[in-house]
Amino acid sequence: MYKFFRILAAVLPRSFVVLLGKELRGFFLSPIAYVVLGLVMVLGGFSFTAALTDLKTGSEARTLAAHTFNSMQFWLAYFFIFPVLTMRLFAEEQKLGTIETLYTAPVKSIHILLAKYSAALIFYAVLWLPSLVNFMIFGMTCPDDHSAIGSLFGSYSIIFLVGVFNLAIGCFASALTANQLVAAMICFTLCLLHFLFGVLMEVVRDENISPVLLQFADYVSTIGHVRGFIDGIVGTQPFVYYISFAVLILFLTHHVLQYRKWKA
Amino acid sequence: MPEDNEEKPAKEPAQKPAQKPEQPKPAARRAAGIRRMSIGMHVSAQIALAGLLFVLVNFLSYRHWVRKDLTDDKRYTLDERTVKFIQGLDQDIKITMAFGRDSRIYPQLSALLDEYSKQSGGRVRVEKFDPGRDKARAIEFRNETSMPIEGNMLILDFNGRRKTIAESQMVADEGRLFFGEDMITSRIIGTTQGGDQKVYFLGSYGGLRMVNNRTPLDELAQLAGLQFAIVEQLSLADVNEIPYDADAIVLMNPEKDLEERDLEMLTSYWENDSGSLLFFLNPQQETPRLDGFLKQLGVTRNDDRVLHVVNSVADSRPEFRVQGRFLSGSKITAWGLVDTVTTFSGVTCSLGLAAGDAALAQRGLTVKPLMKATERFWGEIRYDTGSAPVFDPTEDHGPPVYIAATVERGGDAEAPVRLESSRLVVVGNGTLLDPDSLSATNADFILSSLNWALAREELIGITPKRATTYSIRMSEGQTKRTFWLAVLILPGLVFGTAVFMWSIRRA
Numbered sequence: 155m156y157k158f159f160r161i162l163a164a165v166l167p168r169s170f171v172v173l174l175g176k177e178l179r180g181f182f183l184s185p186i187a188y189v190v191l192g193l194v195m196v197l198g199g200f201s202f203t204a205a206l207t208d209l210k211t212g213s214e215a216r217t218l219a220a221h222t223f224n225s226m227q228f229w230l231a232y233f234f235i236f237p238v239l240t241m242r243l244f245a246e247e248q249k250l251g252t253i254e255t256l257y258t259a260p261v262k263s264i265h266i267l268l269a270k271y272s273a274a275l276i277f278y279a280v281l282w283l284p285s286l287v288n289f290m291i292f293g294m295t296c297p298d299d300h301s302a303i304g305s306l307f308g309s310y311s312i313i314f315l316v317g318v319f320n321l322a323i324g325c326f327a328s329a330l331t332a333n334q335l336v337a338a339m340i341c342f343t344l345c346l347l348h349f350l351f352g353v354l355m356e357v358v359r360d361e362n363i364s365p366v367l368l369q370f371a372d373y374v375s376t377i378g379h380v381r382g383f384i385d386g387i388v389g390t391q392p393f394v395y396y397i398s399f400a401v402l403i404l405f406l407t408h409h410v411l412q413y414r415k416w417k418a
Numbered sequence: 419m420p421e422d423n424e425e426k427p428a429k430e431p432a433q434k435p436a437q438k439p440e441q442p443k444p445a446a447r448r449a450a451g452i453r454r455m456s457i458g459m460h461v462s463a464q465i466a467l468a469g470l471l472f473v474l475v476n477f478l479s480y481r482h483w484v485r486k487d488l489t490d491d492k493r494y495t496l497d498e499r500t501v502k503f504i505q506g507l508d509q510d511i512k513i514t515m516a517f518g519r520d521s522r523i524y525p526q527l528s529a530l531l532d533e534y535s536k537q538s539g540g541r542v543r544v545e546k547f548d549p550g551r552d553k554a555r556a557i558e559f560r561n562e563t564s565m566p567i568e569g570n571m572l573i574l575d576f577n578g579r580r581k582t583i584a585e586s587q588m589v590a591d592e593g594r595l596f597f598g599e600d601m602i603t604s605r606i607i608g609t610t611q612g613g614d615q616k617v618y619f620l621g622s623y624g625g626l627r628m629v630n631n632r633t634p635l636d637e638l639a640q641l642a643g644l645q646f647a648i649v650e651q652l653s654l655a656d657v658n659e660i661p662y663d664a665d666a667i668v669l670m671n672p673e674k675d676l677e678e679r680d681l682e683m684l685t686s687y688w689e690n691d692s693g694s695l696l697f698f699l700n701p702q703q704e705t706p707r708l709d710g711f712l713k714q715l716g717v718t719r720n721d722d723r724v725l726h727v728v729n730s731v732a733d734s735r736p737e738f739r740v741q742g743r744f745l746s747g748s749k750i751t752a753w754g755l756v757d758t759v760t761t762f763s764g765v766t767c768s769l770g771l772a773a774g775d776a777a778l779a780q781r782g783l784t785v786k787p788l789m790k791a792t793e794r795f796w797g798e799i800r801y802d803t804g805s806a807p808v809f810d811p812t813e814d815h816g817p818p819v820y821i822a823a824t825v826e827r828g829g830d831a832e833a834p835v836r837l838e839s840s841r842l843v844v845v846g847n848g849t850l851l852d853p854d855s856l857s858a859t860n861a862d863f864i865l866s867s868l869n870w871a872l873a874r875e876e877l878i879g880i881t882p883k884r885a886t887t888y889s890i891r892m893s894e895g896q897t898k899r900t901f902w903l904a905v906l907i908l909p910g911l912v913f914g915t916a917v918f919m920w921s922i923r924r925a
Contacts, residue, residue, distance in 0.1 A: 188916030192909040199904030209890040304488025386489035394479035402472045
């Protein structure tokens, strides 16, 4: 880990690397992080065993990974992760008053933002490693050929992409308020609204809906992206959409931080 | 009064009267306000520009995208033959996908149509709408085309010529077989080339064994229908000549020999009308006229049975189910059947081929072997002795034992267009299309043979995409252990780590 940071420090601004290290220590040395990790493992474990049961009962055209990440229950529970990871990022520092110390330190607010966001993203990626280990162990021990590497790659890609986007929303929500609960609620509401927009546009049967809106909904629909990726179709559109939207939200977050900094 | 010697209290310095804080001057206040407004406007402009950039980037991404198919069975990738064909289109064709979102094949079909549009460079234009939700568009479409939308369907429009494909035509076997690509490609071919092709099945010669309410004719009709060739029964006794619209004639497992009159019609069809023939022979039926016709074309039906002997502890017995290997050198097998081994049920006779015969070449005939039995099989002459046969090299037919062949009259393999050539596919087994023994490989072979005979080489090899299915064999105990491990033990360890962390921090 020390070597990792040395390499990073050689390439990236030192202040960013120092802040990133501080945030990662904050995550990994906190009991809350392990509770979140444990809960995600429980969620993933339930989905995994349910998928195994489905595939045991008969031949299916979907892979083990597609079954694991396809249920609506999985996706709705999934959105609780983001408020938990991001609510304390800025709100806690504002409440404790330590944010002013950061602002007065010789570090740029963009470095502060990116360090916190990157730490949350790294921890989010670590959350999914145990489920990947489930597949790897199962693949090594099960005699059936169900590796479906494409589906596995697609599934984890979309989980990561959606995480990139939702963590950015979480950072934004945390920067808006000093109250962690409010930040969590804002984050959860925005993330879920975005997800449900795509679901509703598929379900609603209203002939007054404009075709342009339907095309727009197709483009932004998370559930549509998920279906494609978990089957093994990986396209550039979701990559561009989630990453560009995350950049836009982080840009807005930066301005919120700047406003608070100069207002203080 | 204080004494002079007494220390006088220190005189406190005179306090100045409290001063009011200095108010910024109005000009300074105005300047600060202007500066704040200026900053606000700059930030607003930045945010607006960032939003605009976001919209532009995503608009470009919506119009120009790359998609990678990582599925095991490449179910979302077009066959290279389809790609080659649609890239060669010189006019636009419009495909309207009137499908509800709840259709099981919607994602796959939608992705496939996107590929058609992308690979054709825009020649294939795709419109998608949900007739259940977008009723206005459905009504508008009906008014434009005079075609009602009945259920989920595709409508292909080429210069006013319209063909439809219903959802039910694109799936089979409870969704495990998806015929989208071959249906769409053959429909495009049919639409751009003027119409479907007609295949006549000589039903009056029998070979229609019914199994589960299906006959070989039903199987052929389904296979041919996938690629828009219409199959009809034909009784040669009812006509004076082969119908002018006959693009191919199929004779399957005949239960009697050809009539003299019928033979003359077929011979005329072959020699004068660029006919296409598919013969699946019945080894158990003597057919001297049919054999004579084939012999003229360089194919000899041997009076044998292709078999090998299975030795068990109790006895030895002949095995008539033949394993055959597809050979290279033919367009029928070139797409992916070469060296594939398949099984023929029933009985099979071997074929003697006059390949490379100079006399045949002078007549413009080219004979090519298509399939041979695997090495352990031979053509046994004395197949009806009742005892386990033994291979006799002096009279039996040893390897290579050919069991399928093609004959082409007047064709040029290099020519881009088939000109005045007749084509024959002959197979020494008549049970390939029996409903209870039709395998996936044999179906692909028959479809490819049909397309070759119909000179639709573009379609050879575009076979239904069979979805890879997944299943897992686990005992109850294994399932329970997996559950315990994934849901309780491993997360429990992590929760334990959380408690440990908490206790360390508390300490």
